[in-house]
Amino acid sequence: MHTNNEIPAYENIFILSNGQFKCGDQSNESRIKFFENGYRKCVKCDSDKIIKTEHKAACRWNGDAYGTDVFICNECKWITSFQWDEGGDSPYYYETEYFTKKLNN
Numbered sequence: 001m002h003t004n005n006e007i008p009a010y011e012n013i014f015i016l017s018n019g020q021f022k023c024g025d026q027s028n029e030s031r032i033k034f035f036e037n038g039y040r041k042c043v044k045c046d047s048d049k050i051i052k053t054e055h056k057a058a059c060r061w062n063g064d065a066y067g068t069d070v071f072i073c074n075e076c077k078w079i080t081s082f083q084w085d086e087g088g089d090s091p092y093y094y095e096t097e098y099f100t101k102k103l104n105n
């Protein structure tokens, strides 16, 4: 599923000024676990029924878009989000750059 410029009412939503947002479980503990399992398994109930919804915030002049992906477990409704950016040298989910550094140190 892919939606443009429209932010639904997710749990614990925090909207950033550029149109990206964070929602659901934003704890490092959960998000690092989810990152390590490849965004495939719920960190609360271990289900692999994860539904990803991509939200595009905007496009830059060069065509690179940025936005937020929301991941919801279809079993227990655990939810988290990761911000993405098609541009730059950082990973697509650029918040995970910090996770990798943390894991390597």
Ligand SMILES: [Zn+2]
Pocket (backbone or CB within 6 Å): 042, 043, 044, 045, 046, 047, 073, 074, 075, 076, 077, 078
């Ligand atoms: Zn779950």
